[in-house]
Amino acid sequence: MIELKIGQHIEMEYGGTAKVLKILGSGGQGIVYLVEFNKMKWALKWYDIDKIKHPKEFRRNIQNNIADGAPSNRFLWPKYLTKELSDGSFGYLMELKPDSFDSFVDILNTYKLVVDPFTGHAVKKQVRFSNLYAMVTAVINIVNAFRQLHRDGKSYQDLNDGGFFINVDTGAVLVCDCDNIAPEGSNFGIGGKPGYMAPEIVRGIAKPDVQTDKYSLAVVLFRLLFRGDPMEGERVVKDVCLTETSELKHYGQNALFVYDPDDASNRPVIGIHDNVIRFWRLYPDYIKDAFIRSFTVGLHDPNKRIIENEWQKLFIRLRAEIIQCDCGRTNFTTMFGKNDDRSYQCPKCGKIFPTMSFSNHDFRFPIYAGRRFFECEIDTESNEFLNLAGEIVKNKNNPNVLGIRNCSEKTWKVKMPDGKFYNVSSGKGFQMWDGLEIDFGNVTAKVD
Amino acid sequence: MNENVMNFNYNGDNPLDSTGVPRKNLVVFFLIDTSASMKGKKMGELNTIMEELIPEISHIGGADTDIKIAVLTFSDDIQWMYSIPMSAESFEWNRLNASGVTNMGKAFEELASKLSMSSFLDNPSMSLAPVIFLMTDGFPSDEYKKGLAMLKSNSWFNYAVKTALGMGEDADDKMLAEFTGSPDTVVHAYTGNQLAKLIKTVAVTASQIGSETYSDGINGISGKSKQELLGEQLQKLTAEEDDDFTFSTGW
Numbered sequence: 243m244i245e246l247k248i249g250q251h252i253e254m255e256y257g258g259t260a261k262v263l264k265i266l267g268s269g270g271q272g273i274v275y276l277v278e279f280n281k282m283k284w285a286l287k288w289y290d291i292d293k294i295k296h297p298k299e300f301r302r303n304i305q306n307n308i309a310d311g312a313p314s315n316r317f318l319w320p321k322y323l324t325k326e327l328s329d330g331s332f333g334y335l336m337e338l339k340p341d342s343f344d345s346f347v348d349i350l351n352t353y354k355l356v357v358d359p360f361t362g363h364a365v366k367k368q369v370r371f372s373n374l375y376a377m378v379t380a381v382i383n384i385v386n387a388f389r390q391l392h393r394d395g396k397s398y399q400d401l402n403d404g405g406f407f408i409n410v411d412t413g414a415v416l417v418c419d420c421d422n423i424a425p426e427g428s429n430f431g432i433g434g435k436p437g438y439m440a441p442e443i444v445r446g447i448a449k450p451d452v453q454t455d456k457y458s459l460a461v462v463l464f465r466l467l468f469r470g471d472p473m474e475g476e477r478v479v480k481d482v483c484l485t486e487t488s489e490l491k492h493y494g495q496n497a498l499f500v501y502d503p504d505d506a507s508n509r510p511v512i513g514i515h516d517n518v519i520r521f522w523r524l525y526p527d528y529i530k531d532a533f534i535r536s537f538t539v540g541l542h543d544p545n546k547r548i549i550e551n552e553w554q555k556l557f558i559r560l561r562a563e564i565i566q567c568d569c570g571r572t573n574f575t576t577m578f579g580k581n582d583d584r585s586y587q588c589p590k591c592g593k594i595f596p597t598m599s600f601s602n603h604d605f606r607f608p609i610y611a612g613r614r615f616f617e618c619e620i621d622t623e624s625n626e627f628l629n630l631a632g633e634i635v636k637n638k639n640n641p642n643v644l645g646i647r648n649c650s651e652k653t654w655k656v657k658m659p660d661g662k663f664y665n666v667s668s669g670k671g672f673q674m675w676d677g678l679e680i681d682f683g684n685v686t687a688k689v690d
Numbered sequence: 691m692n693e694n695v696m697n698f699n700y701n702g703d704n705p706l707d708s709t710g711v712p713r714k715n716l717v718v719f720f721l722i723d724t725s726a727s728m729k730g731k732k733m734g735e736l737n738t739i740m741e742e743l744i745p746e747i748s749h750i751g752g753a754d755t756d757i758k759i760a761v762l763t764f765s766d767d768i769q770w771m772y773s774i775p776m777s778a779e780s781f782e783w784n785r786l787n788a789s790g791v792t793n794m795g796k797a798f799e800e801l802a803s804k805l806s807m808s809s810f811l812d813n814p815s816m817s818l819a820p821v822i823f824l825m826t827d828g829f830p831s832d833e834y835k836k837g838l839a840m841l842k843s844n845s846w847f848n849y850a851v852k853t854a855l856g857m858g859e860d861a862d863d864k865m866l867a868e869f870t871g872s873p874d875t876v877v878h879a880y881t882g883n884q885l886a887k888l889i890k891t892v893a894v895t896a897s898q899i900g901s902e903t904y905s906d907g908i909n910g911i912s913g914k915s916k917q918e919l920l921g922e923q924l925q926k927l928t929a930e931e932d933d934d935f936t937f938s939t940g941w
Contacts, residue, residue: 352710403753436902517711
């Protein structure tokens with residue numbers, strides 16, 4: 243391929259030039275450069291045109307995507323095309339990812355390589371979610387991004403670990419590599435990445451579409467939570483060398499989920515798949531069942547795959563079922579003791595957590611200082627998974643007394659011990675008591 | 691605390707406390723001719739490009755594949771740069787010097803002895819078939835057939851993605867094709883510029899193909915082996931020629 247030179251000017255489709263500043267990275271289809279265009283910094287993806295099967299159609303598809311615009315601000319969407327060079331090669335500009343985002347690859351590896359500016363040597367720097375809220379929020383954001391994309395009538399086609407940037411402190415997600423995204427039914431040559439491709443693509447009987455995206459999405463979520471490959475267990479590692487034949491077998495025709503309830507022959511192996519073994523037992527059944535469904539009946543029947551909206555509900559519940567104990571232990575309610583239907587207990591320090599109910603959820607939310615409510619939990623219409631709507635806080639004068647602060651924009655109606663409802667506006671707080679009721683608008687909550 | 695809660699095993703249950711996902715191993719072998727005829731410009735180009743190439747190779751694997759590098763040099767003696775394959779992320783290139791004759795056969799025998807699960811390919815998770823890249827500027831001084839036969843009876847070698855680069859006028863492409871299994875996967879550099887470009891293109895392309903299986907993508911398994919895919923891509927990539935000084939006249 244023809245690499246661009248630093249300092250080179252690339253003509254843009256509608257006039258002006260982008261000046262190449264440096265290489266940011268390279269991938270299977272080309273190289274990404276940092277460029278300056280219109281006095282702003284952008285990322286330029288420049289294609290290795292030999293690797294694009296149908297360059298004309300491919301370019302036209304990007305053009306259409308630019309015209310349609312991104313499904314939401316969770317996508318690093320193509321913004322401007324360059325002109326074609328004489329050999330037909332071209333690229334497109336997209337926004338740069340902010341520094342606060344790490345690549346999903348680095349998260350899976352648990353480290354990134356950072357070049358020390360003084361010595362020039364690359365040193366390993368740890369990359370991990372700083373809290374459990376952030377990790378589950380990232381899952382919700384990924385699922386929601388694909389829900390938005392599919393609702394736009396498009397499929398991503400090449401869903402894999404290289405497709406996301408994540409803020410490990412907040413769980414914010416940016417979907418990148420949006421250039422293979424195509425309207426349902428179209429494909430411009432991409433097949434996908436081994437390990438993420440749906441079995442029917444591996445077997446050569448289907449092309450990437452919304453249904454195969456759903457399979458890849460389940461793989462991405464499994465890897466994010468369980469830190470391993472859903473199909474790599476005892477049966478697979480016996481092959482020692484992963485050849486074409488063994489890959490076709492283990493990821494295509496005879497793919498077998500490591501926790502298939504009806505076939506234990508491909509279980510994770512101690513010493514290799516320790517993450518998967520350790521994490522699988524931590525999650526509640528409704529999460530495990532969704533993965534079991536995705537990777538058993540959903541494996542060969544695309545219509546049985548979990549739809550994004552269902553994933554979204556399951557993970558909003560999972561996030562609501564996180565308990566952060568004063569003793570430092572943070573985990574899902576499944577990993578706390580259950581004394582009765584209405585309270586949990588920390589196995590480490592013995593602290594008891596009462597719960598509250600919400601009219602739009604059929605499970606109970608544990609109550610503890612630091613517990614956060616998000617907009618999507620108190621407003622059935624909301625797709626805001628990051629926006630804080632409320633928080634349980636300790637009273638400044640008496641830390642044993644808990645209250646709720648309204649962090650949303652709306653005014654809530656709150657039932658006080660005198661039995662009357664009072665308005666609590668944005669920024670204000672109120673004491674929690676046994677019998678408390680909150681009317682958020684289209685959702686109500688009760689401590690009962 | 692009730693009994694249920696007391697008996698709770700909460701050791702090692704932090705969902706955030708993970709180690710990296712298990713990665714598949716891909717060893718990229720470089721077999722490099724360091725005989726006297728390599729002295730000067732060829733060795734200079736080779737050393738420089740190898741230093742630049744390794745960080746680039748390390749990114750190819752992503753979170754799925756740990757790319758390791760093993761470098762075997764051959765002249766009067768054969769020598770591994772490091773005694774075990776080293777992760778491309780931490781590999782430091784030791785600059786090579788040239789002297790002596792071309793004991794390529796011995797290098798083949800040595801490689802065959804290391805292509806085994808009990809030696810260089812001992813990943814507890816899975817390994818991908820290795821990538822093997824041979825670079826030479828001449829004909830073997832020793833009897834290479836025996837070493838080549840040993841390789842051909844090694845199944846890691848048979849599954850491996852093999853490629854060879856002949857440098858200058860004297861390299862014997864026919865013999866190199868015997869090594870890789872097909873003329874398509876043998877490339878030839880006559881000029882310094884070509885050498886630098888080809889080492890990089892060949893190593894990156896072979897590593898990319900080596901680290902994936904369905905490189906041809908769309909039709910699932912393409913029906914072609916990795917070796918055939920590499921041949922196809924190298925033929926396409928080397929179709930673009932450019933001119934500068936040639937090895938035979940330059941030095």
